[in-house]
Amino acid sequence: MAVTARPDREITRAIHRLFIEATLTDKPGLILCYLTRVPALFLFNVAIPLQVAYCLQAIINKHFDQVGHYVLLIFLCAIGYAVLWSIGGVVISRNGVKGSSYIQRAVFRNYLQKDYDFYSNTYFGALGAQAVQLRSVYSEYCQIFALGGPTQAVTIVFGIGVIAWKSPILALVTLVAMGAVLSYTILFSRWRLRLRRELSEANSELAGIVGDALTHGATVKSFASDEYEERRLSKELKVWGSAQYRTWVSSIPADDGRMLLAAGATGVLLLMAAHMYQAGDISIGIVALVQLYVIRMVAATQAVADLIKQYEVVMGSAYQTMKTMLVEPTVLDPETPKRLPGGRQPITFENITYRYDDADKGTAAISRFTLTVAPGEKIGLVGYSGSGKTTLTKLLLRFMDTTEGSITIGGVDLRELKQRELREYIAYVPQEPLLFHRTVRENIAYGRPSASNKEIEQASEMAYVDEFVGQLPKGYDTLVGERGVKLSGGQRQRVAIARAILKDAPVLVLDEATSALDSRSEKFIQSALWRLMKDRTALVVAHRLSTIQRMDRIVVMDKGHIVQIGSHDELLRDKTGIYARLWAHQSGGYVGVPTKEEQPDANL
Ligand code: ADP
Ligand code: MG
Numbered sequence: 001m002a003v004t005a006r007p008d009r010e011i012t013r014a015i016h017r018l019f020i021e022a023t024l025t026d027k028p029g030l031i032l033c034y035l036t037r038v039p040a041l042f043l044f045n046v047a048i049p050l051q052v053a054y055c056l057q058a059i060i061n062k063h064f065d066q067v068g069h070y071v072l073l074i075f076l077c078a079i080g081y082a083v084l085w086s087i088g089g090v091v092i093s094r095n096g097v098k099g100s101s102y103i104q105r106a107v108f109r110n111y112l113q114k115d116y117d118f119y120s121n122t123y124f125g126a127l128g129a130q131a132v133q134l135r136s137v138y139s140e141y142c143q144i145f146a147l148g149g150p151t152q153a154v155t156i157v158f159g160i161g162v163i164a165w166k167s168p169i170l171a172l173v174t175l176v177a178m179g180a181v182l183s184y185t186i187l188f189s190r191w192r193l194r195l196r197r198e199l200s201e202a203n204s205e206l207a208g209i210v211g212d213a214l215t216h217g218a219t220v221k222s223f224a225s226d227e228y229e230e231r232r233l234s235k236e237l238k239v240w241g242s243a244q245y246r247t248w249v250s251s252i253p254a255d256d257g258r259m260l261l262a263a264g265a266t267g268v269l270l271l272m273a274a275h276m277y278q279a280g281d282i283s284i285g286i287v288a289l290v291q292l293y294v295i296r297m298v299a300a301t302q303a304v305a306d307l308i309k310q311y312e313v314v315m316g317s318a319y320q321t322m323k324t325m326l327v328e329p330t331v332l333d334p335e336t337p338k339r340l341p342g343g344r345q346p347i348t349f350e351n352i353t354y355r356y357d358d359a360d361k362g363t364a365a366i367s368r369f370t371l372t373v374a375p376g377e378k379i380g381l382v383g384y385s386g387s388g389k390t391t392l393t394k395l396l397l398r399f400m401d402t403t404e405g406s407i408t409i410g411g412v413d414l415r416e417l418k419q420r421e422l423r424e425y426i427a428y429v430p431q432e433p434l435l436f437h438r439t440v441r442e443n444i445a446y447g448r449p450s451a452s453n454k455e456i457e458q459a460s461e462m463a464y465v466d467e468f469v470g471q472l473p474k475g476y477d478t479l480v481g482e483r484g485v486k487l488s489g490g491q492r493q494r495v496a497i498a499r500a501i502l503k504d505a506p507v508l509v510l511d512e513a514t515s516a517l518d519s520r521s522e523k524f525i526q527s528a529l530w531r532l533m534k535d536r537t538a539l540v541v542a543h544r545l546s547t548i549q550r551m552d553r554i555v556v557m558d559k560g561h562i563v564q565i566g567s568h569d570e571l572l573r574d575k576t577g578i579y580a581r582l583w584a585h586q587s588g589g590y591v592g593v594p595t596k597e598e599q600p601d602a603n604l
Contacts, residue, residue, distance in 0.1 A: 008197070008319075014326060015318045018106060019141045022099035029095035030146065033088045040084035041154045046162060047077045049292050057285030092147060096139055103138045107131045107321060115329045116399030117357070122324075125211010126204045130321040137317045140310060148307045155300045159293045166286050170272060174294060177265030178301045181258055185305040188254035189312050195247045196316025202240040204320045209236050218485070251309065258305055262298050269294045331401055337418040340425060344375035344506060344537060345410030347396070352405030354388075354395055354560075364403070365391040367560035378533055380548025381541040382582065383557035389541040390431055392557075393509050396539065398422055409507075427505040429513040431541075433496030435484030440469055441476040443484070443495050447503035455502060462531060463498035464524045465491075490517045497525065501532050508538040515543045522547070545579075545586050554579065 023030060055070035111131055156178070164171035213220055213229045220229055273287045282290075354366040366388045373379050381389045395402055398414045407414045414422060427447070435443045444456050444465070451459075456476070460466045468491055472478040484492045493513055500508065510529070514522050526547060529540075542548045549568045556564035556571065556579050564577050571579040 011319060011322050011326065012315060015315060015322045018103065018322070018325075019099075019138055019145075022102040022106075022138060023095070023142060023146060025102045026095040026098045029091050029098070033092045033095065033146070034150065036084045036088040036091070037151065038154055040081045040088065041151060042158060043077045043081040043084070045155050045158045045296065048074055048081075049289065049296070050162070051077065053285055053289035053292065056288050057283070060284055092142075095146075096142055099142065100135045100138055104131075104135045107134050107325065110325045113329055114327065115331055116394065118327070118329075123205075123208025123212055124215065126208030127324070128211065129207035130204055130324060134318055134321045137314050137321075140314050141318075144307050144311055144314065148303065148310075152300050152304050152307065156297065156304075159297050159300065163290055163293050163297075166290060167276065167282060170269060170276075170290055170294075173269060173272060174265075174297055177261070177268070178297060181261045181265070181301050182304060182308075184257050184261060185254060185308050188250070188257075189308050192247065192250050192254070192309075193312050193315060195243065195250055196312050197319045199240070199243040199247050200316045200318075200320045202236070202243045203317075206233075206236050206240050209233055215482070254309075258302070262301060266294060266298055331398060331419065333418050333420075334416050337421070338412050338416040340412060340417065340421060341410040344535075346375055347373040347507070347537060347539075348408045349392075349396075350406050350408065352395065352402040352407060354391055354400070355403045356391075364560050366395065366402075368405075369560065369562060370405075371555065371562065371565075373537060373539065376535060376537055377553065378538040378540065378551045380551035380554040381539065381557060382543075382545060382548065382554060382579065383563075384578075387557040388560040389557055390511055391560075393428070393511050393539065393541060396509060397426060397428055425505055426507040426509055427500035427503040428509045429493070429496045429500050429511065431511040431515075433484070433492050433513075435480050435487070435492060435495060437479060437482045439474075439477045439479055440465070440472065440495060443480060444476075444498045444502060447499035447501070451502050456498075459498045459502040462501050462528045463494045464521060464528065465494045465498045467521075467524075468494075490521055493517060494521070494525065497528065497532075501528075506536055508533055508536050508540075510538070510540045510542075512541050512543050514547050545583055 051070050051074045055067055055074075058064070058066040058070065108131060111127060160171050160175060163174055209232060213233070220226055270291065273282070273290050276282045277284060277287050349369050349371045352366055352369050353364050355364045369388075369392065371379075381392065383389055394400060396407060396414075398407075398417075398419060401415060409417075409422075409425070436446070441453075441456055444459060445451050447459070448455075457466070460469065460476075469475055469478075478486075480486050480492075480495075484495070487495065493515075494517075497510075497513060500510075514525055514529075517525055522544065529547075530550075533540075538551075540548055540551065545568075548554055552567070553565060554568060554571055555562055556577070558578060564571055564574065564579050571577060572583060574580060
């Protein structure tokens with residue numbers, strides 16, 4: 001997988017874009033929220049303090065008869081505020097749920113549309129954690145931009161407005177003081193954002209390590225390697241610990257500085273107000289009013305500073321997920337896809353070469369491979385482990401694109417087709433079929449979700465799933481465990497074959513689909529497979545040559561090349577060929593020590 005590093009700024013922009021899109025999924029809700037919350041804030045921040053100040057002034061002036069009137073007004077404003085604020089709260093909660101679901105779907109879709117190799121190169125635990133985390137990060141983002149930010153902005157605008165109305169000078173000083181506190185916070189926040197990103201990466205790695213060990217809990221147990229796994233975790237915890245420690249500690253000078261600045265500003269404003277009162281420029285009521293607002297402004301400034309801090313956390317936490325989201329798949333649908341011609345079609349591999357990204361320079365998994373499979377033809381693929389058989393099947397399914405050459409079905413290049421159409425055209429049973437942690441029935445129905453129970457059971461019979469399903473505690477409704485671990489390898493393969501039978505596609509690709517079966521089940525499955533292959537084009541990779549003996553043609557591969565091709569009998573005639581040697585090993589029931597030449601690569 002070629003990962004191009006994106007600049008951080010681009011990642012930040014993409015996070016904003018996605019989150020704003022999510023918020024806008026419910027525009028009326030958003031508008032209604034502002035329509036209720038802004039007047040509510042006006043009542044709370046302007047109307048109520050003003051009445052308090054007037055009431056104070058009335059007491060000072062000994063107009064006690066007016067006090068009740070002001071108290072009533074304050075009470076009414078408070079009720080108005082509570083009603084409006086609550087309506088806003090209900091509306092924004094609904095908006096939040098819609099937006100969060102949008103985010104969750106977006107990450108899910110994005111992660112499921114990655115290249116095939118993405119899934120083999122990434123920790124599942126980390127991916128799962130990232131995909132879920134973004135949703136909660138989004139609700140914090142909303143807190144900042146849709147709720148907290150505007151609330152504080154409105155509070156500040158109203159507050160400064162009222163102070164300026166009574167004393168422009170004091171308003172100016174308040175503004176400068178607030179500016180100083182916020183600039184100081186922002187300055188720190190840029191530095192802290194970098195730390196947050198490091199922390200996000202460390203968190204993700206940590207989730208990956210924990211997830212990986214837990215996913216393979218059974219393997220860990222069998223090797224009694226829990227302590228080893230814990231040491232691995234401890235190593236990563238050190239990286240995480242250092243990042244987490246620095247982020248936590250870094251907030252200390254930021255918070256302290258802010259507090260000091262805020263306290264200093266309050267003192268200066270108090271002194272100025274006292275001085276102005278002494279000079280007779282303002283009345284004591286105004287002094288009280290201004291102080292009331294100054295305290296409120298200090299609180300608002302603190303709140304904004306907290307929002308900035310929260311913003312760092314949000315952007316830091318979303319960073320890793322967005323970085324993954326921006327990894328573009330390289331296997332893409334064409335802009336103007338062609339359709340496959342109807343009926344059975346030939347499949348042509350035209351001089352194809354494929355090199356894995358991380359392979360040594362020059363070593364190709366498939367190298368200048370040319371083959372035409374006639375419609376309805378059944379091809380067996382054999383060769384030592386590592387000779388490129390699986391790679392060839394993956395190329396046919398277009399899990400990746402050929403490095404050179406092209407594969408066509410009925411004359412249409414795979415790259416000109418919609419991936420969906422191609423994959424619907426082929427039923428594929430992979431080398432290690434992994435099942436979903438769902439019921440046996442659901443796993444089989446995956447081949448065709450619209451299939452009826454009767455069809456599912458017919459497919460199960462054909463694949464001899466019914467042989468063991470009766471022994472499962474809940475029959476077809478038994479959960480198979482993560483990746484299907486509660487079934488034996490052979491049972492898993494049979495479920496995968498039933499799934500392929502149900503899919504009923506014109507082309508069948510089996511990658512060692514019978515390797516995990518005992519010879520008795522293999523016999524059964526073979527007859528099922530022959531029934532399945534009837535009238536279909538089939539490409540069958542087999543380790544056991546008995547599985548493919550009756551194929552129209554057998555292709556023997558070595559190091560990505562075709563070294564032999566022909567029917568079973570034809571191939572056996574070449575006594576020195578790989579096929580004859582493989583056959584001799586298997587048919588005599590005697591597997592001798594391979595000669596040096598025969599020894600497959602180390603990855604057998
Ligand atoms: P076979 O199915 O015949 O055993 P494969 O097609 O799985 O062989 O592998 C062919 C070669 O490609 C091997 O050398 C293998 O190590 C290499 N290979 C397979 N998958 C990958 C991968 N995802 N990344 C890098 N190399 C790979
Ligand atoms: Mg293989």
